[in-house]
Amino acid sequence: MDYELLKTLRQTQSNYKKLLYHHFVSHLPHIVLMTLLMFFSPKIQSLSISNMQGFVRDHLSLVILSSTFFTLLTTLYIMSRPRKVYLIDIAAFKPSDCHKATRVATIKQFAECGDFNDESLTFQRRMLERAGIGESTYFPMSLVTKPINVCMSTAREEAEIVIFGVVDEIFRKTGVSAKDISIVVVNCSLFNPTPSYTSMIVNRYKLRTNVISYNLGGMGCSAGIISVDLAKNLLKVHPNTYALVVSTENITLNGYMGNNRSMLVTNTLFRMGGAAILLSNRQSDRRRAKYQLIHTVRIHKGADDQSYTCVTQEEDSEGNVGVSLSKDLMAVAGEALKTNITTLGPLVLPMSEQLLFLGTILLRKIFKMNVKPYIPDFKLAFEHFCIHAGGRAVLDELEKSLKLSPWHMEPSRMTLYRFGNTSSSSLWYELSYCEAKRRIKKGDRIWMIGFGSGFKCNSAVWRALRSVDYVKENPWMDEIEKFPVQLPKCAPLDLD
Numbered sequence: 001m002d003y004e005l006l007k008t009l010r011q012t013q014s015n016y017k018k019l020l021y022h023h024f025v026s027h028l029p030h031i032v033l034m035t036l037l038m039f040f041s042p043k044i045q046s047l048s049i050s051n052m053q054g055f056v057r058d059h060l061s062l063v064i065l066s067s068t069f070f071t072l073l074t075t076l077y078i079m080s081r082p083r084k085v086y087l088i089d090i091a092a093f094k095p096s097d098c099h100k101a102t103r104v105a106t107i108k109q110f111a112e113c114g115d116f117n118d119e120s121l122t123f124q125r126r127m128l129e130r131a132g133i134g135e136s137t138y139f140p141m142s143l144v145t146k147p148i149n150v151c152m153s154t155a156r157e158e159a160e161i162v163i164f165g166v167v168d169e170i171f172r173k174t175g176v177s178a179k180d181i182s183i184v185v186v187n188c189s190l191f192n193p194t195p196s197y198t199s200m201i202v203n204r205y206k207l208r209t210n211v212i213s214y215n216l217g218g219m220g221c222s223a224g225i226i227s228v229d230l231a232k233n234l235l236k237v238h239p240n241t242y243a244l245v246v247s248t249e250n251i252t253l254n255g256y257m258g259n260n261r262s263m264l265v266t267n268t269l270f271r272m273g274g275a276a277i278l279l280s281n282r283q284s285d286r287r288r289a290k291y292q293l294i295h296t297v298r299i300h301k302g303a304d305d306q307s308y309t310c311v312t313q314e315e316d317s318e319g320n321v322g323v324s325l326s327k328d329l330m331a332v333a334g335e336a337l338k339t340n341i342t343t344l345g346p347l348v349l350p351m352s353e354q355l356l357f358l359g360t361i362l363l364r365k366i367f368k369m370n371v372k373p374y375i376p377d378f379k380l381a382f383e384h385f386c387i388h389a390g391g392r393a394v395l396d397e398l399e400k401s402l403k404l405s406p407w408h409m410e411p412s413r414m415t416l417y418r419f420g421n422t423s424s425s426s427l428w429y430e431l432s433y434c435e436a437k438r439r440i441k442k443g444d445r446i447w448m449i450g451f452g453s454g455f456k457c458n459s460a461v462w463r464a465l466r467s468v469d470y471v472k473e474n475p476w477m478d479e480i481e482k483f484p485v486q487l488p489k490c491a492p493l494d495l496d
Contacts, residue, residue, distance in 0.1 A: 083239065083281040085232050086289035087462065088176070091169035092275040092425065092432045093162050093248075094475035099138040099272060103128045104493055106139075110267065113148045114257040115320075120264055127268040129490050132392040132413060137420040138272040142252045155191055155252040158272065162248050163197060164204060166276035171205075173472050174278050176242060178205035183243035185231050187216040187223035187424055189453070190313065190323075191250030201246070212238070220311060220452025221388055223247065224424035225460045228279070229296040235281040242282075248274030249423035256322030263322030269391055273422030275429070290468060291446070295347050295461040299340045302454045307332045311453035330397060336457035337401070337449070341376070344459050348381040348445075378402055382461075383444040385409070386430040388451055389416035398449075414483050419475070424450065429475060433483075436476035440468040 101109070107125050110116060116124070140161075142154035163186070171178065184207065186197040195203070198213035214230060216223055224247040231243040251272050256263045280289065301307035310326035326332075346354060353376040360374035378385075385408045387398055395416070399409045411430035415422075419429055427448045434440055441464065448460040471477065 082236050084283075084286070085235050085293040086280050086282075086285050086465070087291040087293065088278040088280055088285060088289050089170060089173045090275065090277050090290075090428050090432060090435075091166040091173060091473070092428045092475045093166045093169075093273055095138040095161075095272055099141065099144065100136055101139050101144055102135045103133060103491075104495060105144075106137075106268075107493065107495065109144065109146075109148075112146065114255075115259075115318075116257070117259050120259040120261070123261055124264055124268055125493055125495070127265060129492055130392065131268050132395075132416050132487050133268065133420055134417040134485075136418060140252050140272050143255055148255075150252050150255065152193070152253075155250055156193055158252045159188070159191065159193070159197065159248070159250055160200065162272065162274035163200065163246055163276075166246060166248075166274050167201060167205065167244070169473055170244070170276040170278050176278060178207055180242050181205075181207055181244050182211060182238060182241040183231060183234050184211060184213040184246075185216065185227045185234075185243065186214075186246045186248075187219060187227045188248050188250055189218055189220050189223060189423065190254045191252070192217040197246070197248075201244070218453075220454060220456065221249075221390060221421075221423045221426070222450035222452030222454075222456045222458045224275075224427055225296060225448060225450045225458035226298065226456075227424075228277075228293070228460055229298060229458070231279050232293055232296060235279060238281075240282050241280070243279040244276065245279060246274065246276045247424040247428070249425070254321075254323070256320060258316045258318050258320030258322060260316040260320075260322065260324070262324045262326070263316060263320075265325050265391075266323045269421040271420030271422055273419055273425050273429070275425040277428065286465065289465050290440075291462040291464055293460065294445070294463050295344065295459070297340055297344045297347075297459040299336055299343065299457045300454060301332065301336050301339070301456070307336070307455040310455055330393065332455050333394065333451050333457070334397070334401070336451065336455055337398070340449075340457045340459055341378075344461070345376055348447075348461060349376050349378070350380050353377055353380060375401065375403065378447065379404070379408070381445065382447040383441075384411070384431075384434055384439065384446045386427045386434075386446060386448045387412045388449060389413075389419075389421055389426040389430065390451060391421065392416065394451070410484050413487060414485070417485065417487060418483070424452070432471075432474050433476055433480075435468045435471050436474050436480040437483075438469055440464050442467045 107128060110124060111121055140158040142149045142158065184198050184201055188197060196215040198215045202211060202213065212234060216227060219226055227245045227247060231245050235241055235243055251270060256267055306328055310329045310332045312324050314324055315321050345357060357374050357376050360371060363369040363371050385404060387395060389412050395409060395412050411433040414433055415426055415429045422429060427450060431446065444464040446462040450458045
């Protein structure tokens, strides 16, 4: 007991030292400025108005030239600044109760409709017991009916339910007309029909003929941030424009019905879902927008063979198509995150953390000293973290690596529990959770982190333009008081 108390006191002392250091470095520019003002203030006070007027008379041409040059530079700077990108609102899809499935119902449906042996069913049951998935996740009707009905028409039916559902909601929440949309970006990794998703939206909502549309496929769970980044770049060159971004994944044709263990994991994690966001670069939208996009950072490790092959859609020996997850996935994700952090850190971290990070690199690389790599404290840069709810193991590892608290991880863990892994749209369920909990305050910074096949690690940084105290529609609102829930390491299933 005494040892634990001593350990706690030492940790508290260390935290106070770091906090004092952080405050000192953060206020160092102000200290230097005040020192300079105190030093030069006597000299400034000695200057009289008559002296200044005399200087202007003697050097009139120089003053006019300098003023003109300064005005020109200011004008060029204002005109060349990239247009700010605002997020007006979010719509995350919540299916009706007919799509809902408990964990027991899920494993029984697999047993009755799939071609699984006993070993594969036991493995999936154990995964469901430890995955952090709850009792109210959603599947498309094609997979909950008996017998299952997986074909192109049911896959398209699932796509239309999700996509039209979120687009209807985003138009309803924002009051923006479909005719005002100039850019449409949709991402779905594993199902890419013809006509495309963007064409489905254009046809359904009768968008104008010159609409700019992009349909992204095969880019995995990180594609939501890729879509945002693409929309951001388009908004830079098209003034006074609205961009509609839709992220989803199609489950109907991607349930795995074989016995390859590396492909069975996806059955226990992936669920039906999708989200839409409305972006704008109109200055007039700033007042009603919720967030401003500050940074996007995209990292692609596909040049490395281990990274490239760690998440692959392929056939097993029996011809069943599924997504295979390599045992190297966690290591690959860690390396991708490290590269992303190295790029993002200088953009967002306070100078105190950057100095510590740079000092560690110098000691390791230049002086060859055996010191631990310094992991910056990103809690000094962000108030909220939306980490892709890819699975419990991923969230556990990131919580440990980034030294985040259970409170910071709560949106990701509760999203995994309530909605499962909805692929690229999971980040928007997590941000919706923060909104429903009324955690978002004006000026708060949000870090979104997505991982995807290829292998990719992408980040988006947002700043709240206002406190979000009320939301019209939100997938969490009718049950938010139930969360958070306690998640045991193992929640046994009773199949009797």
